[in-house]
Amino acid sequence: xxxxxxxxxxxxxxxxxxxxxxxxxxxxxxxxxxxxxxxxxxxxxxxxxxxxxxxxxxxxxxxxxxxxxxxxxxxxxxxxxxxxxxxxxxxxxxxxxxxxxxxxxxxxxxxxxxxxxxxxxxxxxxxxxxxxxxxxxxxxxxxxxxxxxxxxxxxxxxxxxxxxxxxxxxxxxxxxxxxxxxxxxxxxxxxxxxxxxxxxxxxxxxxxxxxxxxxxxxxxxxxxxxxxxxxxx
Numbered sequence: 001x002x003x004x005x006x007x008x009x010x011x012x013x014x015x016x017x018x019x020x021x022x023x024x025x026x027x028x029x030x031x032x033x034x035x036x037x038x039x040x041x042x043x044x045x046x047x048x049x050x051x052x053x054x055x056x057x058x059x060x061x062x063x064x065x066x067x068x069x070x071x072x073x074x075x076x077x078x079x080x081x082x083x084x085x086x087x088x089x090x091x092x093x094x095x096x097x098x099x100x101x102x103x104x105x106x107x108x109x110x111x112x113x114x115x116x117x118x119x120x121x122x123x124x125x126x127x128x129x130x131x132x133x134x135x136x137x138x139x140x141x142x143x144x145x146x147x148x149x150x151x152x153x154x155x156x157x158x159x160x161x162x163x164x165x166x167x168x169x170x171x172x173x174x175x176x177x178x179x180x181x182x183x184x185x186x187x188x189x190x191x192x193x194x195x196x197x198x199x200x201x202x203x204x205x206x207x208x209x210x211x212x213x214x215x216x217x218x219x220x221x222x223x224x225x226x227x228x229x230x231x232x233x
Contacts, residue, residue, distance in 0.1 A: 016089075016101050017082060025101035030082075034105070038083045040076055040227065047202050048073030048227050068202065069209040070194065072221040074112040077105070079198050079226035087197060087226060091136050099139065106140060106225055107147040113221050116193040118153040119145050122208055123181075140225065141195040155192065155215075156208055157182045180204075181211040188216030199224040 014020065015027035026034075045051040045060040047068055054060065059067065077083055090098040121137040138154070145152045159182050192212055194205055199222070209220045 012097065014097070016086065016097050024104045025097050026104055031105075034077070034083060038077045038080060038226075040078055044073065044075065046071065046073055048075040048199055048222065048224065049229065068206050069213055070205065070220045070222045072113070073199070073202075073205075074221070074223045075199065075225070075227040076109060077226045079200075079228045083226055091197065102140070102225065103143040106144055111148040111150070112223065113191075113193055115191055116150055116221070117191045118151050118155075118193070119148070119195050119223075120153055120155045120192050120212070122194060122196040122204060123154065123156050123158045137196050140197055144195060144223075150193070153186070153190075155184050155187045155190075155217075156211060157184070179207075181208045183208075183211040183215035183217070185215060187212050189218050191219045192217050192221075194220055194222045196222070196224045198226045198228065200228040 011019075013023055014025075015022045015030055016025050017030040017033075018027060020027045020029065022028075040050055043051055043054045043056070045054060045058075045063055047060065047063050049060060049062075051058075051060045079087070086098055086102060090102055119141045121135065121141040123137070124135050138152075141152045144150075159180060194208055194212070196205060199205060205222045205224075209222070212220050
């Protein structure tokens with residue numbers, strides 16, 4: 001039975017999914033369930049979508065038509081139940097026990113790109129950050145930085161607000177995110193690992209990558225906690 005993620009009195013020292021005692025916020029039983037239902041196995045394309053049978057370095061059909069500017073995408077989890085509930089409980093309700101559980105998931109894997117100079121969170125617009133009271137990608141990057149021993153450097157600025165992206169088509173997202181980001185001159189010559197919580201269509205990370213490359217970043221790769229598998233047209 002799943003625990004109520006949206007309660008304000010989620011007890012410390014309990015699994016946020018089943019309420020079993022666990023200091024990490026996610027017990028071994030529920031971690032196995034997440035592995036069973038949400039783990040991304042097999043080869044991934046550069047866009048971090050599963051691509052069965054794809055040889056290393058090859059691209060899926062969509063990326064062949066529109067190659068992403070980043071050179072690799074890393075993601076271990078599919079954005080579906082119950083992980084989607086965990087992420088939304090944290091993202092929209094700031095449930096701190098859920099944050100600990102997500103950080104435990106994120107930091108379970110080693111640094112996928114040892115040559116990375118730094119981690120750069122994909123920034124939310126200041127209005128959205130003000131409404132929520134925090135920036136989820138920034139917190140995630142901070143947790144990863146402590147584990148991977150890389151600095152967090154906020155090289156990106158959100159130049160304008162965009163409408164909520166959830167439920168929108170890929171084409172709509174691409175149009176709405178044009179020129180949404182500006183990268184700082186300190187990007188020049190840096191190998192940047194861009195961090196976000198969820199990749200949906202990839203439009204946001206593509207736009208951010210374009211800004212970083214325009215500012216002179218040597219290479220950009222993308223890491224996300226979860227990937228939407230059916231992002232629509």
